Amino acid sequence: MASSKVYFTDMHTCQGSNLLQKMEKLLRKAGLDKMDLDGKMVAVKLHMGEPGNLAYIRPNFAAVLVRMIKEKGGKPFLTDCNTLYRGKRANAVDHLNVAMENGFNRIAVGCDVIIADGLWGNEQREILIEKELCRTAKIGSAIADADVIISLSHFKGHDLTGFGGALKNLGMGSGSRCGKMEMHASSHPTVDAKKCVGCGQCVRNCPEKAIVLNAKKKAVIDQALCVGCGQCVAVCRYGAPEVEWEGSSEIVNKKIAEYAYAVISGKPSFHISLIMDVSPNCDCWPFNDVPIVPDIGLAASKDPVALDMACATLVNEASVGKGSVLDVKGKKGDKFKAIYPNTDWMTGMDHGQRIGLGKKDYELVRLK
Ligand code: SF4
Numbered sequence: 455m456a457s458s459k460v461y462f463t464d465m466h467t468c469q470g471s472n473l474l475q476k477m478e479k480l481l482r483k484a485g486l487d488k489m490d491l492d493g494k495m496v497a498v499k500l501h502m503g504e505p506g507n508l509a510y511i512r513p514n515f516a517a518v519l520v521r522m523i524k525e526k527g528g529k530p531f532l533t534d535c536n537t538l539y540r541g542k543r544a545n546a547v548d549h550l551n552v553a554m555e556n557g558f559n560r561i562a563v564g565c566d567v568i569i570a571d572g573l574w575g576n577e578q579r580e581i582l583i584e585k586e587l588c589r590t591a592k593i594g595s596a597i598a599d600a601d602v603i604i605s606l607s608h609f610k611g612h613d614l615t616g617f618g619g620a621l622k623n624l625g626m627g628s629g630s631r632c633g634k635m636e637m638h639a640s641s642h643p644t645v646d647a648k649k650c651v652g653c654g655q656c657v658r659n660c661p662e663k664a665i666v667l668n669a670k671k672k673a674v675i676d677q678a679l680c681v682g683c684g685q686c687v688a689v690c691r692y693g694a695p696e697v698e699w700e701g702s703s704e705i706v707n708k709k710i711a712e713y714a715y716a717v718i719s720g721k722p723s724f725h726i727s728l729i730m731d732v733s734p735n736c737d738c739w740p741f742n743d744v745p746i747v748p749d750i751g752l753a754a755s756k757d758p759v760a761l762d763m764a765c766a767t768l769v770n771e772a773s774v775g776k777g778s779v780l781d782v783k784g785k786k787g788d789k790f791k792a793i794y795p796n797t798d799w800m801t802g803m804d805h806g807q808r809i810g811l812g813k814k815d816y817e818l819v820r821l822k
Pocket residue numbers: 645649650651652653654655656657672673689690691692693694695
């Protein structure tokens with residue numbers, strides 16, 4: 455089986471070759487130029503950042519891509535789906551406000567934003583895929599209905615999947631709220647009563663009203679109502695809600711691969727990852743910690759699995775970011791596993807290859 459090409463350019467710049475110019479060259483070499491975009495609805499799937507997080511993709515990069523799509527006659531729009539957890543992107547109105555606040559608008563980027571799963575996150579298409587874990591995938595309708603999919607991903611760590619790259623952006627990110635519930639459903643938390651102080655923060659934030667405080671002022675989760683969104687884990691300052699991790703990272707990674715397959719199967723797609731500001735956490739958090747490696751560069755491919763493999767390898771080969779969570783004795787080996795020992799990102803890559811989403815073997819083509 456021949457390997458997939460992943461095109462890469464590093465962070466070095468000079469007069470006449472700044473990062474935006476290098477990005478344009480990268481996208482042309484990687485094949486964007488050869489795509490038939492004329493008159494096509496082109497979904498540019500990206501994460502526009504939770505307010506407070508500054509590691510998300512700069513709108514300037516999206517602007518280059520949007521201009522190139524327009525030059526080829528395409529009709530680009532930026533898009534993402536609403537979140538399951540109660541941040542500031544859980545409905546389309548709040549989500550659009552965040553997009554504006556973070557610079558994703560017609561003036562800065564050159565096109566509009568469409569929240570793919572609508573006002574309340576329930577506008578979806580159920581795509582039949584009949585894979586190992588998901589018979590169908592519930593994809594935000596604006597993404598499902600687009601003619602062409604281009605993922606523009608920020609490559610960084612993730613506490614459930616190991617890292618977030620192209621597959622996470624495509625799979626989890628394109629799932630409607632209902633689709634996200636399906637992907638998370640294997641990681642229901644339980645509350646360690648010894649750690650719970652009964653503050654009620656999780657009760658107030660659970661979107662499914664699945665948590666109550668019992669007579670002893672301890673949080674208790676009704677597993678029948680819980681959708682595994684992880685919000686209680688995120689808001690508890692005492693580490694009381696705990697996820698049974700055995701197998702759950704693997705299952706979520708596999709479901710994400712199946713959802714990503716649903717998003718791009720049967721239509722042209724192209725994938726870009728920016729390996730910079732590689733924070734240990736996802737851009738869904740309202741903060742970003744010290745990057746785990748120095749900025750590495752930009753990569754693009756027609757194969758999202760190969761792209762994620764290349765990005766993970768580049769990060770793992772890089773030196774550890776000074777002062778980052780990895781800059782301590784004993785943290786060595788795979789950087790994502792070192793940060794999140796209970797995750798296994800390779801399970802997503804293996805599954806992605808198995809279901810025909812892409813290839814793990816890649817050839818890295820370095821551009822100046
Ligand atoms: S947020 Fe944490 S400490 Fe507070 S009630 Fe919930 S589980 Fe208990």
